Amino acid sequence: MVPNCMKKVVRAGIVVVALIISTATVFAFTLGKYEKVKENNGVVTLPTANLGNGKVRFYKYVDGGKEIAFLVVKAPDGSIRTAFDACDSCYREKKGYEQQGDKLNCKNCNQKFVINRLGPNATGGCNPGYLPHKVTGSSITISAADLKGGARYF
Secondary structure, eight states: OOOHHHHHHHHHHHHHHHHHHHHHHHHHHHHTTEEEEOOBTTEEEEEGGGGTTOOOEEEEEEETTEEEEEEEEEOTTSOEEEEEEEETTTGGGOOOEEEETTEEEETTTOOEEEGGGOSTTSOSTTSEEEOOOEEETTEEEEEHHHHHHTGGGO
16 A cells, blocks of 8 residues: 555656646747748848748747847738737737738737738738838848847837
8 A cells, every 4th residue: 555645745746747748838839939040141031932831930030139020921912921020019018929811810919910911001009010021033031130120029
């Protein structure tokens, strides 16, 4: 027969292991959202081939220890859209956006934004912060200066 105190120790150990696994899983999924990118000659270059499925891709650019998150997506209309993973209203909560079909959903206030409308004319409020880019052939380029300009969100 196992002593009562030994059963309590085993139960406590099981609870601790379960908590560790749960925490590690949540942490891994949170980090897994972003792909880190680096600049080369003042620009970040991304292949357009990664955007063929219409899924939003999330990236992080590091500038002096500051992580600047942004997203890139091929919109349903075929255009490439880029934006910071933050907005003027909710950025302090550091929750960003998630994709829901052809929309981005603010994970803080739950407002939704049609991906086709992301761009320089959709700014302010809870709209994703506009991030300029250029498409040349099979590449998207984003200037490091524009990325650094969004550091205030993060």
